[in-house]
Amino acid sequence: MHIEKIQNLEFEIEELKKYIKNSKKEIKKREKILAMTIDEEIEVEIEAYKEEIESYNEQIKYKKQLLRNYKNLWNN
Numbered sequence: 001m002h003i004e005k006i007q008n009l010e011f012e013i014e015e016l017k018k019y020i021k022n023s024k025k026e027i028k029k030r031e032k033i034l035a036m037t038i039d040e041e042i043e044v045e046i047e048a049y050k051e052e053i054e055s056y057n058e059q060i061k062y063k064k065q066l067l068r069n070y071k072n073l074w075n076n
Contacts, residue, residue: 006074009067016056016063023049023056 027049034042 003074006067006070009063009070013060013063013067016060020053020056020060023053027053 027046030042030046030049033039034046
């Protein structure tokens with residue numbers, strides 16, 4: 001049971017890291033477009049991606065703590 005939870009948390013953390021990486025790529029694309037033109041919609045999209053990244057980072061921190069806790073339980 002603990003092994004499954006540990007594996008699931010590790011998988012979820014990796015998936016969140018992928019989402020963050022993709023979101024950062026999208027921000028860069030939109031910033032390049034924004035550098036060429038003024039578009040409020042793109043600015044809003046960039047802010048949304050940044051907020052999403054912040055949320056994912058918080059989720060990763062929480063899941064890493066859970067992972068440490070499960071591993072400690074498993075080792076004791």
